[in-house]
Amino acid sequence: MGKNIIVLGAQWGDEGKGKIVDLLTIQAGAVIRFQGGHNAGHTLYTPKGKKIVLRLVPSGIIHDKVQCLIGNGVVFSPEAFLAEINELQMHGISIDDRIKISPACSLLLPYHVALDNARESGAKAIGTTRRGIGPAYEDKVARRGLRVMDLKHPESLKEKLFELAEYHNFVLTQYYHQAPIDALKVFDELLSMAPKITPMITDINRVLYDLHRRGENLIFEGAQGVLLDIDLGTYPFVTSSNTTAGAAATGTGFGPRYFDEIIGVAKAYVTRVGAGPFPTELTDEIGKKIAERGHEFGSVTGRPRRCGWFDAVLMRQVVLANSLSGMVFTKLDIFDELETIKICTGYRYQKEVFNIPPSDLQILAECEPIFEQMPGWQSSTYGLTDYQSLPIEARNYISRIAELIEIPIVILSTGPERDQIIPLKDIYSQSDLVFDILASQNKYIAYGEWSILAKVQRKKAFASGAYSGT
Ligand code: GDP
């Protein structure tokens, strides 16, 4: 049987999901996006070191036999999608027959972008990506939205679009005092884009069913981060979709009981783009240093990201809300120069100490983080691929976090490229790689390899005597 793995951002986004999904795709038959839209910016590197930022296309696209599916939970901008496809083709990445789009995806249209911009220009801005995400989900929930399948039916598309235009133009002109959007122009543009998109419209449920029956491994790729979830995040400073694990089922039509692993991706520290509470935020020189070293600027908007210490209180809630089975820990290398490192282990509120965050944001705003301090390692971990070569201080930091969040850390990431990782557990087989290293006394994790996980498994088999190749 194949494994069905959900990969989620375990913080406020930009944790390095793209890199990790790309890495896990080495052994997968398909990668499926299930929520969000082109507010996402998932960075990965081709084997030749070319940087690619994906927005709507799932992060399996570099592996040329892997299916890339866009599930019904995604809000789909035809314009953004075609621009992205163009870019990928310019990088020499083949997309033939591999990208499939659910007919039930909601269409994200120019009205949504105009409304997002109008709202974000006012006093109540929450720092959205201004891509129209919120207004597109509003139309979906209000049951007046258009869907990808409408692109196949120009006559009814026109009728629905004109009705929608009347409504949105009223709001744009009368409430926001903005210029209206020409419905005929939007219609013509959709008609001109439709022939490139309609061949990719496919019943995703059926594709998933077939792949599952064939025993393929499937990766469900989350966008944003679970603290940006519309229900469970720091409302209203959130995105407009459910970003938590449950959305992998509702956003694809693949039932919850089929999932085997739910992996969270977290940075060694925390970042947040846009407004909203951030208990461990660093507004001092250390925060600046982390931001500079970590290149903490949004991959979609270029905005600077706010930085803070790792927050085990928030993470406990994240583990619980998503039933995470393992954690990937990225950007460990960004701490290489720090003398001391802090971890938030609790929140003090009046005379109480919280181990998980209060859901009342007013109380959260009054909470004071309780920090534990640990010595830094002050040497380079950049690109390390072997657990044994990590400085003891780095190993202690990782062990302490695993202890606080009570789930295993399955992969450490030590640089932006695919092979800059230290696999600790094989997610596909759940075997403990570090234990195997110690048991075999064999430093077998390969350097600079294209298929690191496959290599690791081969070496593991070699160490156990089951394989006699080189
Ligand atoms: P995503 O939205 O979760 O896919 O993350 P982004 O692509 O928005 O941001 C993560 C950034 O960190 C990207 O520029 C990655 O190339 C980079 N990155 C990922 N993992 C590591 C790591 O372990 N070390 C360093 N230095 N950079 C990393």
Ligand code: IMO
């Ligand atoms: P990836 O997938 C980080 C944030 C925005 C804003 C809030 C609402 O790359 O991790 P929206 O445009 O969604 O209505 O904005 O959500 N946000 C992200 N922050 N990474 C992302 O995506 C984000 N997508 C949205 O900054 O605070």
Ligand code: MG
């Ligand atoms: Mg991102």
